[in-house]
Amino acid sequence: MTDFTSQTDASGVCTITWDVPGKSMNVMSMAGFADLDALIDAALADPAVKGIVLTSAKKDFAGGMDLNVIARMKEEGGADPAKAVFDGVMGMHAVLRKIERAGMDPKTLKGGKPIVAALPGTALGIGLELPLACHRIIAADNPKAKIGLPEILVGIFPGGGGTTRLARKLGAMMAAPLLLEGKLNDPRGAKAMGVVDEVVPPEDLLDRAKAWVLAAKDADLVKPWDQKGYKMPGGAPYHPAGFMTFVGASAMVLGKTMGVYPAAKALLSAVYEGALVPFDTALKIEARWFTHVLMNPSSSAMIRSLFINKEALEKGAVRPALPDQSVKTLGVLGAGMMGAGIAHVAASAGIKVVLIDAGQEAADRGKAHAEALLDKAMKRGKITAETRAEVLARITPTTDYAALAGADLIVEAVFEDPAVKADVTRRAEAATPADCIFATNTSTLPISGLAKASQRPEQFIGIHFFSPVDKMMLVEIIRGQQTGDRAVAKALDFVRQIRKTPIVVNDARFFYANRCIIPYINEGIRMVAEGVAPALIENAAKLVGMPLGPLQLVDETSIELGVKIAKATKAAMGEAYPDAAVDAVIFRLADQGRLGKKANAGFYAYDEAGKRLGLWPGLDGFWPVLDPQPALPEVQHRLLFAQVLEAVRALEQGVLTDIREGDVGAILGWGFAPWSGGPFSWLDMIGAPRAVEICDGLAARHGARFAVPQLLRDMAAAGDSFYGRFAPRSRAA
Numbered sequence: 001m002t003d004f005t006s007q008t009d010a011s012g013v014c015t016i017t018w019d020v021p022g023k024s025m026n027v028m029s030m031a032g033f034a035d036l037d038a039l040i041d042a043a044l045a046d047p048a049v050k051g052i053v054l055t056s057a058k059k060d061f062a063g064g065m066d067l068n069v070i071a072r073m074k075e076e077g078g079a080d081p082a083k084a085v086f087d088g089v090m091g092m093h094a095v096l097r098k099i100e101r102a103g104m105d106p107k108t109l110k111g112g113k114p115i116v117a118a119l120p121g122t123a124l125g126i127g128l129e130l131p132l133a134c135h136r137i138i139a140a141d142n143p144k145a146k147i148g149l150p151e152i153l154v155g156i157f158p159g160g161g162g163t164t165r166l167a168r169k170l171g172a173m174m175a176a177p178l179l180l181e182g183k184l185n186d187p188r189g190a191k192a193m194g195v196v197d198e199v200v201p202p203e204d205l206l207d208r209a210k211a212w213v214l215a216a217k218d219a220d221l222v223k224p225w226d227q228k229g230y231k232m233p234g235g236a237p238y239h240p241a242g243f244m245t246f247v248g249a250s251a252m253v254l255g256k257t258m259g260v261y262p263a264a265k266a267l268l269s270a271v272y273e274g275a276l277v278p279f280d281t282a283l284k285i286e287a288r289w290f291t292h293v294l295m296n297p298s299s300s301a302m303i304r305s306l307f308i309n310k311e312a313l314e315k316g317a318v319r320p321a322l323p324d325q326s327v328k329t330l331g332v333l334g335a336g337m338m339g340a341g342i343a344h345v346a347a348s349a350g351i352k353v354v355l356i357d358a359g360q361e362a363a364d365r366g367k368a369h370a371e372a373l374l375d376k377a378m379k380r381g382k383i384t385a386e387t388r389a390e391v392l393a394r395i396t397p398t399t400d401y402a403a404l405a406g407a408d409l410i411v412e413a414v415f416e417d418p419a420v421k422a423d424v425t426r427r428a429e430a431a432t433p434a435d436c437i438f439a440t441n442t443s444t445l446p447i448s449g450l451a452k453a454s455q456r457p458e459q460f461i462g463i464h465f466f467s468p469v470d471k472m473m474l475v476e477i478i479r480g481q482q483t484g485d486r487a488v489a490k491a492l493d494f495v496r497q498i499r500k501t502p503i504v505v506n507d508a509r510f511f512y513a514n515r516c517i518i519p520y521i522n523e524g525i526r527m528v529a530e531g532v533a534p535a536l537i538e539n540a541a542k543l544v545g546m547p548l549g550p551l552q553l554v555d556e557t558s559i560e561l562g563v564k565i566a567k568a569t570k571a572a573m574g575e576a577y578p579d580a581a582v583d584a585v586i587f588r589l590a591d592q593g594r595l596g597k598k599a600n601a602g603f604y605a606y607d608e609a610g611k612r613l614g615l616w617p618g619l620d621g622f623w624p625v626l627d628p629q630p631a632l633p634e635v636q637h638r639l640l641f642a643q644v645l646e647a648v649r650a651l652e653q654g655v656l657t658d659i660r661e662g663d664v665g666a667i668l669g670w671g672f673a674p675w676s677g678g679p680f681s682w683l684d685m686i687g688a689p690r691a692v693e694i695c696d697g698l699a700a701r702h703g704a705r706f707a708v709p710q711l712l713r714d715m716a717a718a719g720d721s722f723y724g725r726f727a728p729r730s731r732a733a
């Protein structure tokens with residue numbers, strides 16, 4: 001079985017069909033490329049073939065390159081991995097360039113065979129780079145299809161000619177959002193942008209493609225960039241308009257990436273430098289920059305965490321081997337912010353939901369929240385009125401526990417109060433079938449403690465969502481001491497149904513994500529108390545790739561909540577409570593009514609409409625900024641190691657059992673510097689000995705919270721890396 005097959009009809013049109021065996025979506029592999037190359041050679045050489053239609057037998061065209069192949073190219077490159085990557089990429093360019101020239105005479109540019117890409121659906125990455133090398137792209141009018149080049153989102157850039165071809169087809173300005181942000185379009189949007197040439201009804205796709213092949217003239221096959229006098233749309237770099245574009249784009253890239261994502265800058269360099277030279281040289285430049293990015297440890301780490309391991313977790317890499325536990329009817333207890341959000345995502349995934357609150361009005365409000373989100377999605381054209389109605393019909397808001405009779409999973413999201421939670425646990429268990437799994441969405445209360453209210457503790461588990469539920473992609477599943485495997489499998493199957501990414505952790509205070517994010521916030525607040533300039537703290541965080549500075553983050557999650565958590569933690573820990581310095585700051589702000597964004601006042605100032613204006617100038621009156629200020633790396637190390645050491649402790653203590661979950665969870669859960677691939681990937685990048693050296697210094701200057709965990713010290717002594725020592729070997733990925 002090969003990935004591509006071909007068939008020539010009586011009219012002389014050879015249809016090459018992409019259909020990777022055993023997969024629902026085509027992905028490109030090296031073997032696939034070789035198949036395609038051979039079929040193109042054969043069709044170009046066959047006098048009976050007048051032209052070629054390249055299409056797919058699946059509902060979509062292709063999802064992209066198999067990123068495992070890209071990762072392997074480097075690993076298997078032997079003594080000179082950069083050369084291996086460069087040669088591999090140039091090999092692909094040669095095939096795509098052959099398609100583009102299609103046998104035409106290099107001087108007269110005549111006599112080539114027309115090649116059309118006919119896209120039935122989604123075409124991403126190499127799945128669009130290949131069509132871009134063809135002479136025409138015709139897409140089926142399929143509103144669900146996504147067309148684009150999303151490579152930048154996993155830390156690389158389109159390196160199969162897509163960067164060079166798209167910039168030349170559209171101009172740097174128009175291509176910028178597609179290349180630099182990985183923006184995807186449906187076929188009509190792609191046509192409006194000039195990415196595809198034609199959109200036709202799905203049933204006409206192949207006929208139209210064949211008709212174009214048979215009617216094409218020599219001139220139709222010559223790409224603008226192969227014609228004499230080609231000028232880049234919008235101007236090349238030394239044209240006044242082009243100059244403006246590139247100056248603006250450089251500033252935008254730096255502003256958005258803070259200089260920590262090598263791929264965005266390399267992409268821009270490839271476009272800029274490529275625009276100054278002939279097309280074939282531009283491809284070589286693109287390949288060199290692509291190699292440069294692949295050789296950067298950041299790209300490998302991002303591919304590993306954001307693609308390979310994320311997908312492995314979603315496909316159940318850590319799922320107990322039990323029969324399918326898909327949820328049919330979900331009971332949600334508590335229709336507040338979280339409960340309503342959970343009801344919305346579950347109903348959207350086709351699950352029936354019984355949404356219970358103490359009063360009918362509150363339950364109805366929860367459903368209204370789902371309705372508002374669906375209305376928004378409909379206005380944006382993401383769902384139809386019919387889908388909206390179907391989703392809403394699945395949600396039954398009620399106060400009556402008897403309605404839970406058919407539920408196979410309960411998620412509890414009532415007030416964060418053990419007594420209230422115990423009460424609803426008992427009531428729900430009395431109303432549900434004996435095999436129903438009960439989950440709590442608590443963010444701070446230990447699962448094993450809450451399980452005491454349950455008659456079936458092996459069916460009791462934590463399923464911890466993040467707010468806002470519809471946007472946050474991570475779900476933390478927490479095993480209590482007595483939680484059984486079926487509960488874990490049920491939780492994982494539920495998360496798969498709602499298309500989020502799960503991690504499974506053991507029960508400990510704040511589980512994993514909150515355990516790491518709280519020290520980050522606290523370290524920022526401590527520095528305010530010490531007289532470090534708040535702007536230095538916030539910018540230091542952003543310059544290491546954190547999406548939000550710690551002070552903005554606490555404003556967004558609310559200073560009031562911080563105060564509540566601090567009080568509860570202090571009560572639970574007693575004398576051992578380590579964060580009095582932090583409390584002094586947030587309690588003082590809270591006393592002033594500065595409760596965070598929702599109060600329009602916090603570490604930042606806000607206007608009446610809630611728009612963030614800048615750091616609140618009054619901070620200086622409370623905590624004067626000292627002179628001299630610490631150096632930037634010192635502030636950055638404090639902010640990073642506050643999180644990273646907590647992740648290492650979570651691993652050391654067995655809260656985390658899989659470093660893949662630690663890395664993926666950190667990026668999706670709290671936005672830990674995605675360029676790094678996560679805390680463990682970052683530690684591997686700098687090496688355990690360097691990490692120990694930095695932390696020993698931090699501990700000496702700032703205290704025991706930076707004390708090096710024994711595990712890390714042992715690893716430094718042994719010369720171990722986390723992925724070397726802990727990478728799961730028995731499981732996929």
Ligand code: NAD
Pocket residue numbers: 333334335336337338339356357358359362412413414415416417420423424441442443444464465466467
């Ligand atoms: P919320 O106050 O918005 O909602 C709680 C809801 O529970 C309210 O509608 C309330 O009427 C209802 N409720 C209270 N007692 C009840 C009872 N006995 N029976 C039925 N309903 C009852 O709170 P929230 O922010 O949605 O948080 C809910 C849970 O989710 C808490 O355990 C919280 O720790 C957790 N959580 C919150 C967040 C967050 O960011 N807010 C994130 C993750 C987890």
